[in-house]
Amino acid sequence: MFRPRILAFLAIFRPVKVCNSSRMHYDVMIGAFLKRTFRSYSIVKPGYVKEMRTVPEHINSPVYYKTGKPPKSSKEIEIKTKEQIEKMRAAGQLARFILDEVGIKIRVGMTTDKIDEIVHNMAIEHGAYPSPLNYEGFPKSVCTSVNNVACHGIPDDRPLQDGDIINVDVTVYLNGYHGDCSSTFLIGDVDIEGIKLVNATYEALEAAMSICRPGEYFYSIGDVVEEVAKLRNYTVVPAYTGHGIGSYFHGPPDIIHCYNEYPGQMKPGMTFTIEPILSQGTGETVVLEDGWTGVTTDNSRTAQWEQTVLITESGFEVLTQ
Numbered sequence: 001m002f003r004p005r006i007l008a009f010l011a012i013f014r015p016v017k018v019c020n021s022s023r024m025h026y027d028v029m030i031g032a033f034l035k036r037t038f039r040s041y042s043i044v045k046p047g048y049v050k051e052m053r054t055v056p057e058h059i060n061s062p063v064y065y066k067t068g069k070p071p072k073s074s075k076e077i078e079i080k081t082k083e084q085i086e087k088m089r090a091a092g093q094l095a096r097f098i099l100d101e102v103g104i105k106i107r108v109g110m111t112t113d114k115i116d117e118i119v120h121n122m123a124i125e126h127g128a129y130p131s132p133l134n135y136e137g138f139p140k141s142v143c144t145s146v147n148n149v150a151c152h153g154i155p156d157d158r159p160l161q162d163g164d165i166i167n168v169d170v171t172v173y174l175n176g177y178h179g180d181c182s183s184t185f186l187i188g189d190v191d192i193e194g195i196k197l198v199n200a201t202y203e204a205l206e207a208a209m210s211i212c213r214p215g216e217y218f219y220s221i222g223d224v225v226e227e228v229a230k231l232r233n234y235t236v237v238p239a240y241t242g243h244g245i246g247s248y249f250h251g252p253p254d255i256i257h258c259y260n261e262y263p264g265q266m267k268p269g270m271t272f273t274i275e276p277i278l279s280q281g282t283g284e285t286v287v288l289e290d291g292w293t294g295v296t297t298d299n300s301r302t303a304q305w306e307q308t309v310l311i312t313e314s315g316f317e318v319l320t321q
């Protein structure tokens, strides 16, 4: 029987009596249709940044708290001792604990400055210094990057909106060692395209970690992240790299998330971060006049996830688990 295509399409939206489970399917289809048609996302412009928070005297602060200048880290990739690894574990676990707490509290209407307050106070409460604070002059205690902000967003007075995606990047300095991790959170009702971007970026980080073991090349991480990005139709943002980490926030090696020829192989005792950023549009970014906020040049959304890993004899251990 002849049935025009348009009618077959409209039939999906005809109210019909359905049992519970297919009712849900029906709602999801309508929801997806409406969102794809009418929903978009907010393009973020930097807002008002409050004055720097302070850290009490009893906290063991890195030298840059006063100077804004981190000391030069060595050119060699450090192999951590057992004692250093124990301290890296403690710092990593605290960073994760704080990030999880943010994940519980974050909601529509909360300003990114409020997230900064939560992270700052929790770090101090646990005897740690919030590593971003005055690092190369960064004015806040955490990075919050919303929608088209790819990286290093500065917490300000912008309340989170329904449908935002936000990366919260927590680093703490505990007993002389840094632990660094980030997640991208979905705020309220995020459209399906946003959810897919966030999930694909998580998948890229997981895939990249899964190849880590002694003898593996650092450049292989770029191959893996590119592979996942291609498969899911996203672009790698090449400007932001992972990094060696320890008593220093950033040191060798650079962990490049796109195709590259960076020299060197992983060895037991190395600790570094993996922190891919994927974009729905261009991978090109610019830094705004504040000297930090990195945005995509076409205002496309990005997502990022980060973990600090240790290379073990048999593979890897996630220090920010």
Ligand code: MF3
Pocket (backbone or CB within 6 Å): 131, 132, 133, 135, 136, 138, 142, 143, 152, 169, 170, 171, 180, 243, 273, 275, 292, 306
């Ligand atoms: N946590 C970020 C990273 O993953 C670095 C932030 S540096 C800051 O490397 F100064 F912006 F805080």
Ligand code: CO
Pocket (backbone or CB within 6 Å): 169, 170, 171, 180, 181, 182, 306
């Ligand atoms: Co980080």
Ligand code: CO
Pocket (backbone or CB within 6 Å): 180, 242, 243, 273, 275, 306
């Ligand atoms: Co990092």
